[in-house]
Amino acid sequence: MAKKVVAAMKTGTGKSFSKCIKMVKSEKTGAYIFKEEIVNNDHVKDFFSRK
Numbered sequence: 473m474a475k476k477v478v479a480a481m482k483t484g485t486g487k488s489f490s491k492c493i494k495m496v497k498s499e500k501t502g503a504y505i506f507k508e509e510i511v512n513n514d515h516v517k518d519f520f521s522r523k
Contacts, residue, residue, distance in 0.1 A: 492519045
């Protein structure tokens with residue numbers, strides 16, 4: 473699946489998007505989980521500022 477995402481992002485329109493991965497601590501268990509999302513390059517800071 474990752475190969476499809478990377479291949480799609482290398483095309484002309486895909487260059488305006490970035491895959492963002494954020495590590496978040498779970499309130500219930502205290503373990504860390506990863507939040508992944510493909511966002512427009514203009515909204516990367518918004519993704520990391522969200523809680």
